[in-house]
Amino acid sequence: MATPNFTQCALDFQNSIELYGNYVYTGPVQGILKHTDLPLITVQGCRELCGTGNVYYEWADIASTISTWILPILGLLLQCPFDSNDFRNTLYAIARWMGSPVASLAYTLWNIKIASKSAMMVDMATKYEETPPEGSQYSQIRDSLYILSMMNQYTIKQRMPSQEAERLLRIALFSDSLQLEAVEGQFNTIVSRRRELAKVIRDGRKKGIVPVFVSQTWFLFSLAITIESVDGAKKSLLNPQLRDAYMRETSRTMKDFDWTHLLGDEHYFEGDFFVKFAGQGRVRFHYGVAHPILAGIEESFVAQYGRDWLRDAEGARALLVRGPEKLHGLHSFDFRGTWQVLSSIVIVCGSALGAFIISFFTPTVGLGCRSGGYVVFNIIAVGSFAIEGLIWWLVPEGIVPEKDIITRVFTGLDRQLSHEEAGRWKKVFRSPVRTLLQGWKSLTRRDRWEVLVLRVFEVGNTGWLAYINMAQVVGSYQNCDCMGSTWGPGGGYIDFQDYNYYLSEGVTYYWGFGTGLSCMVLTVSFAFIVVEWCTQSHLSTGEYDNAQAGLRRTRAWKKYTYYIRRGPDIIIDWFKILWHEIGRRPEHAKRIRRSLVWSSHTKPNFEIKDLTPVRTGRKEPKYTWSGLSYDSERPTLMGQGTGLSEGEIEHCLSPVGIVGLNPWAAMAEGGRERDRGPNGVIRALPEGQRPKWHGFGWR
Secondary structure, X not given: OOOOOHHHHHHHHHHOHHHHHHHEOOOOOOXXXXXXXXXXXXXXXXXXXXXXXXXXXXXXXXXXXXXXXXXXXXXXXXXXXXXXXXXXXXXHHHHHHHHOHHHHHHHHHHHHHXXXXXXXXXXXXXXXXXXXXXXXXXXXXXXXXXXXXXXXXXXXXXXOOXXXXXXXXXXXXXXXXXEOOOOOOOOOEHHHHXXXXXXXXXXXXXXXXXXXXXXXXXXXXXXXXXXXXXXXXXXXXXXXXXXXXXXXXXXXXXXXXXXXXXXXXXXXXXXXOEEEEOOOOOOOOOOOOHHHHHHHXXXXXXXXXXXXXOOOHHHHHHHHHHOOOOOOOOOOOOHHHHHHHHHHHHHHHHHHHHHHHHHHHOOXXXXXXXXXXXXXXXXXXXXXXXXXXXXXXXXXXXXXXXXXXXXXXXXXXXXXXXXXXXOHHHHHHHHHHHHHHHHHHOOOHHHHHHHHHHXXXXXXXXXXXXXXXXXXXXXXXXXXXXXXXXOOOOOXXXXXXXXXXXXXXXXXXXXXXXXXXXXXXXXHHHHHHHHHHHHHHHHHOOOHHXXXXXXXXXXXXXHHOHHHHHHHHHHHHHHHHHHHHHOOOHHHHOOOOOOOOOOOOOOOEEEEEOOEEEEOXXXXXXXXXXXXXXXXXXXXXXXXXXXXXXXXXXXXXXXXXXXXXXXXXXXXXXXXXXXXXOOEEEEXXXXXXXXXXXXXXXX
């Protein structure tokens, strides 16, 4: 195949009347050449007159492009957290990150969101101007939420019951009264264990919003100490003496711990709680354990209570352990994660769109090898993520099918290779076939979709991305078909002009717009990462004083940029109103948001409707609350009661979880009075006496 000489070919075409008449292009022209009288040649004429080969660049140009663009990209790729001494999984990780960037980026943004929510909850736990000392209740909650954000990057066993696993994690993370079994050389209190665990993780990880560990050894070490913290709580709850002591300490009944018998079931909780590291989007279908717990905390009381939600630490901790009235479970999914999905699509497609605009609008205008290559890459990237989402939604987790076509094929092949009369060459393949068959039988239905569909898309798209980049580096697109933009309508001709001519005709407008679009997307994304790293660093900083200094700077930043950052919240609020108006449910649009929203102000008043009593005594409660108004300075009970059982202790719990958070309770046991906090006293009624209700409170 001869190498074309487009310079000589252009001269021959323009100077020969016969060639010009045979090969001149007379169709429509788009873009900057629309109003010019340039001699245009058809793609077929270019093939016949110029040849069908490629005009590759000189080595000096190729080397310059490689050193300027390719090597820096490879340098960034080598900084990724690969698995040490695991070549196959390293290749799969590269294919995952490069071949399915929408999916891997969506999972990474989700982890960033979890870390951001954890850091904001720590920030909002106290008043704006307060930074409690080390060892305080605030410091303990800071450790707990930091550990939870790290746990989010590990997978749990699929067969583990969802709600029971969440209850266990809540106790392991937020309880301060559960005694652990004595282990030589270790702290026996759960608070000390958490403090030591948080310290080890902070000291052993690199600073950043997404942990980048130095090696697989650190993965395993971090996983081991995380498992240890949960395993200690599990053993204590299975110990009758420690469990009974914990029930007495928290004033709860055995009914509240009926679920703990499952902790001893080897089918569900045998072995480690966490299985393997799954951060940076390397594992498909990984949602993490943190969001269901954080969402439950917000739903219980934090979202409504706002800043300084830890003012009554004892009551707040009780709610953190108990959770909402209906637990979400660790396997639940929240569609609020759609924001991270849309963001990843915008980042990936927005970055490629700039390159597409430059390639598409540079003559010959139309869809060609360069612009079409970007389109194919993005279609595969978005399509593979869409397929992954459908599999996540439609295919049940943990199901291992007994028979399928591939199993039958491998079984039949193994049977043929196992015959005594099988030749020597067949016996060579017997062991590999049996290994593949056993491995395939152990895969779940989701895993099989991953192997047969998703991994094929990712590896193929990675190869396609490498091809379109190297093709532009070496000049593989310098041929008649690629220069003629023949992938779609609008092309089909070649003008033989160079970039200087295109510059004079105004192609810089398209180049500038495309470059500006890609740079804007990347700049905004990078700025988001930097801001998140800065505003979350107080959660991961090891030195407590430095962490509190960072927290003060974070609060100042958020306060002065409040109205700028308020934009997404306004969009969410308007979208909710529109959604409920369309559904003819305008009363739902006025409900308080489920998520905690940052604020520098502490709410002076807090109102809850439809308060529901929860029994902690011997009998079912015989009273209801119709309303409750709370003032931070003077708490007051308002409502109507239908009676109170004699000699039993009752506590109030609202649907949003305000129990023990403030000094509110009704109590009738021997006429005693008992302090429940700095702001008030629980009233006790003598046996047989019913409470009298008044519009301003109760007496």
